[in-house]
Amino acid sequence: MQQDVLTFPAASASATRRTRIPQGARDSLSAGLGIFPLGIALGLMVMQAGLPWWLAPALSLAAFAGSLELLLVGMVATSTPLAAVALTVLVVNFRHVFYAFSFPLHLVEHPVAKAYAVYAMIDEAYAVSASLPERERSGPRLLAMQIACEAYWVGGGLVGVALGAVLPGPVKGLEFALCALFTVLTLDAFRSRKELPSVLLAGVSVTVALTLTPGTAMFTALLLFVALLLARHAVTARRTGREASHA
Template identity: 30%
Template sequence: MKPASPWLAGVRDTVPMLVGAAPFGVIFGALAVGAGLSPVATLAMSACVFAGSSQFVAVSLIGAGAALPVIWLTTLVVNLRHALYSASLLPYAQGWPLAARLPLSFWLTDESYAVVEHRLRTGLADGGLAYAFGSSLAMYLNWLAFTAVGVLLGREAPGLADWGLDFAMLATFAAIVAPQLKHRPSLAAAVAASAVALLGHGWPYKLGLMAAAVAGVAAGLAAEAASARKEGAA
């Protein structure tokens, strides 16, 4: 197979993420309109905020009649994990101009982060910037398009949110991370993070997720240090 341009490679490697995110866009569009947001406002939220999980939380808060500052603050806390992603990409982004880093920050999602970070970490740094743009734009257009589908379908199929389409995201994340767990420190990080995420499941604002991230990173480092000691002793 002819090697694709980095831009196209970014799009291609993101296709599975598009499939996983599409049903979420549909559900979001349907729920937002159902919660009383106008179709224009629903599309504008997907276009401007572009952060699925916080958009879902916002819609449920709107439905509950929450005040604006509450929704803003909740959005901030739910999106805190993006700061971790931002930090994690920083070492690779040092040669990128600000004019590229700003739009890529705007487009930083769980999905594009997973795809792009993997590419950069595994040493395919060539064309990293174009690759990131390809992945980000694909996610963005996909999210907008499927939000629109949800807005349209929401009126026809009010029970859409109960169809179980939410499994798609689960499948996407599981499929992308499972092959990365072949080394013991990565596995340790995953197990520790999962355990803490289960314990902190009931905590508000997805704070359990942040605690899980910290625990996972710590476990990964500890396992790495332990295996280094073992090799040193051998």
Template identity: 50%
Template sequence: MPAESRPAYPAWRAALSDTAPVGFGLVPLGLAFGVLMVQSGFAWWWTPVFSFLVYAGSLEFLMIGLVLAVTPLATIALTTFLVNFRHVFYALSFPLHVVHGPLRRLYAMYALTDETYAVVATRAPGALTGARILWIQALCQAYWVGGGILGALVGTLLPDVPGLDFALTALFTVLAIDAFRAQRDVPAPLLAVGCAIVAQLVAPGQMLVIAMTGFVALLVGRYLLTEAQHA
């Protein structure tokens, strides 16, 4: 437990270096969101309101169009359910048990985004303290909300450079490699690629939900076929 054995090293500084790569993806994406909000006719301060209440990147982009069309609340609830359904799987490998105190646990669950899951769950089990996890989550939210406010205020003045959204692809690629290094399990990423491609071809609109459900189902099947017999 390297983090536990160095109590003098403050959790926020460790979290700052943990989240630096994610910040490089989140800030530009937040900027883009803020610009889009203002261009869609919202006052700048709606950007942090969206980011604190919705707090799920891809859904926030979707919500701009949905609320401008005055979509019924039931449809918004269903869309949220489908777009964010993948988060039900994150509980399997997110170490909430090291976070103590009801308010901290509430925040840890509220702020369990793709990015914080990626940073936290790709570490070796037991490598992170509760304080460090909360700092990782608070910093990720700060990058996202800060980028959004900046985009809403000054984003329209910035030049539009196409291709910077690749930062998010590169971020998930890097995290996949780090997660692979932790386990060295070859079938898992191969199954995931297969599920992702099939889901994209069969139902592009529900790609994430179908790919992740299929991937988890295949892993459970593989466990039952190979591991359960040795129990």
């Protein structure tokens, strides 16, 4: 009897894990519809830039950051200085610092699994996780969703490489893939009133950058946007603490 009592929780946990993993894979499908085509664009861009085919999966595994990888292809092709590449990586991916405030990393217990969850904390994974009710979240479900998202991205890149190798000529307009990605993310933010202030701050950043530094507008806008987000977070945290003290 005692042995049955001890083994039942373990069996129940194993059954729950087997249920959560397929749920995580299903959660990734909506994001995968956007990730896979962008992966194809990345693979095509690598081939059209005259770079080795293996750079597409290498970037996808080493960086796993869609917008950054599309930028890096052009920077690698033009032999951009390493310092400029490092600064671009820092500025473009600095937004992930804010994701960590609400991303449910505490659900992942194993240190190696937690490290992977941090590495695979992309925009789409954050959006999918945020859309789930808190009671339905779990470590296995989160990891399964993130692994599936990376599979879409790496797989799309390999398909793009294969297409680029057999196409007779270059495909025009692939550089618009990055602009299209940010346009979709902006529209998603507009649909959520909670994120409307961030969209407005982004608009202010771009306007100021185009006015003051038109030659380096993107870099200036990113730095200004990060500063404004930090200021917004500080104001929000102070307001929340004040309301808590009054309550």
